[in-house]
Amino acid sequence: MKILMVCLGNICRSPLAHGILERLVKEKNLNWEIDSAGTGNWHIGEKPDRRSIAVAQKYGVDITNQSCRQFDITDFEKYDHILTMDQNNLSDVISLANGDDGVEKVRLFLKNGIVPDPYHDDNQFEPVYLMIEKRCKEIITELGSNR
Numbered sequence: 001m002k003i004l005m006v007c008l009g010n011i012c013r014s015p016l017a018h019g020i021l022e023r024l025v026k027e028k029n030l031n032w033e034i035d036s037a038g039t040g041n042w043h044i045g046e047k048p049d050r051r052s053i054a055v056a057q058k059y060g061v062d063i064t065n066q067s068c069r070q071f072d073i074t075d076f077e078k079y080d081h082i083l084t085m086d087q088n089n090l091s092d093v094i095s096l097a098n099g100d101d102g103v104e105k106v107r108l109f110l111k112n113g114i115v116p117d118p119y120h121d122d123n124q125f126e127p128v129y130l131m132i133e134k135r136c137k138e139i140i141t142e143l144g145s146n147r
């Protein structure tokens, strides 16, 4: 199973989803591959935002080895599930799909609603972390029998 987490900058939200799910996968001994990407190109090659690094650290998840990359159309082939943090990411990714190829793999990360962009509000990082962690646990339960 290959899962790609997508947000706008790939420095705040999707790195958290990537790091948290990767850790849960390791704990469950699942042979899954997790990655993340941004629809934007501003932060390519950078580490996650220091506020995401800090909140992840607080809960024992190390995301410091991640490096920002931009979503690429080859990701449609590589991944089984492409999960986006909000509606803009969803429509941006879908607009890159070639015909219907890959579109069926793309959906919102949350079942109901979106993960808000915390970039301009330091106080949003912890609620965003907890929201993402809760959904990652559900994803393990939902997809966990597929190794």
Ligand code: 4NP
Residues within 6 Å of the ligand: 007, 008, 009, 010, 011, 012, 013, 014, 038, 042, 117, 118, 119
């Ligand atoms: P993210 O947050 O999409 O959760 O990584 C953002 C990070 C950077 C920018 C926007 C959103 N930016 O405009 O640089």
